[in-house]
Amino acid sequence: MIPGLLRRWGHILGLSQTRCAHCLRPFLPAGDALGASANDDVAGAAAPLCPACRTLFSPYRGPRCPRCGLPTAEARASGQAVALSRPDPESxxxxxxxxxxxxxxxxxxxLYCDALRDALxxxxxxxxxxxAPLLGACLLEASxxxxxxxxxxxxxxxxxxxxRRGFNQAHELAKALHxxxxxPLRPELLRRTKTGPPQAGLSATLRRRNVLDSFQAAPQAHGLRLWLIDDVMTTGSTLAAACLALRSAGALQVRALFVARTPRHG
Incomplete structure (x- = not known):
């Protein structure tokens, strides 16, 4: 009885409120207000979402290329996918x-749009x-x-x-997933040895040239199965160059994992 009274007074006084990880507005966690668990959010207790933002962070489950993740032309034309679709290895x-x-x-x-784009x-x-915890939870769900x-x-x-920037957003996401x-988080396995102009605004051909031979992997990558993490994939040029460096060092498997995919090659 006493715990129930304390919870009720906590609700009245606003002591049970949590701030949304995306919009930062205070809200009453779903577990208390609706009988649901906080882990029903994409991020759960680590980075809770208010009910309004929860609907904005729905995953993309529509048809896509199984190799680069590009949504099909039909899915892009419709603007969204309405049904879960497993990638066809032949498509x-x-x-x-x-x-x-x-x-x-x-x-x-x-997909790299709307609330997910804003957060990134x-x-x-x-x-x-x-x-980072919210987006790391998105990676966890995707993985x-x-x-x-x-x-x-x-x-x-x-x-x-x-x-110049002071942090690497991809590493912050990898830390959150860790x-x-x-x-294990192994940032020492790969380093960037060459810099160039930002990828944003470059054509697909220039993006590939810009990152050519930009990475060097450590010998310790030999024989390892790795998840290579980034925030966004547009053409895949950066991920491909990093992956090739790890392959050259003898990595057994490299699987690309990222938060968002741009809806079309750019």
Whole structure:
């Protein structure tokens, strides 16, 4: 009886409220108000979402290329997918038929638009590191289709770029996933040895040239099964270059895992 009274007074006084990890508004956790668990959120207790934002972070489950994750033309035209669709291994897009990506498989949470795009931009350019647990939880949900790896690592930044920005958003996501899963985090396995202009705004051809031979993997990557983590994939040029470096060092498997996929090659 006493615990119930304390909870009721906590609700009245606002002591049971939690701030949404996305919009930062206070709200009453679903477990108390609706009889549901906080873990019903994509992030759960680590980075809870209010009811309004919870609906904005739905995963993309529509048809897509099984190799690069590009949504099919039909899905792009409709703007959204209404039904769960498992990638057909025979339904590769034209680009992957001509140039198969170097990773073993990939997984991502959603499309790079709306609330997910907003959260990723705030993390990357505004330095809102408090969003890393939420986006890390998105990675966790996306990774459920992948076999467990020996280690996690993020696509690294060049040291000069890292000094200017002060953090690597991909590494922050990898750290969040490490905290959620306990999987080893091995950033020393890959480093970026060459810098160039930002990938944003470049054509697909220039993106590939820009990252050519930009990464060097450590010998310790030999024989390991790895999840290679990034925030967003557009053409896949950066992920491919990093993957090839790990392959050259003898990595047994490399699977690309990222939060969001741009809806079309750019």
């Amino acid at each position: 590769r897009c034209g680009q992957c038929l001509n140039d198969d990506p170097p990773w073993d498989s990939l997984a991502y949470y959603g 931009l705030r993390l990357k350019f505004d330095g809102e590191l408090s969003l 459920r289709c992948l076999p467990s790896p020996d280690a996690l690592l993020a696509v690294p930044q060049h040291p000069a770029h890292l000094r 905290c959620l899963t306990g999987l």
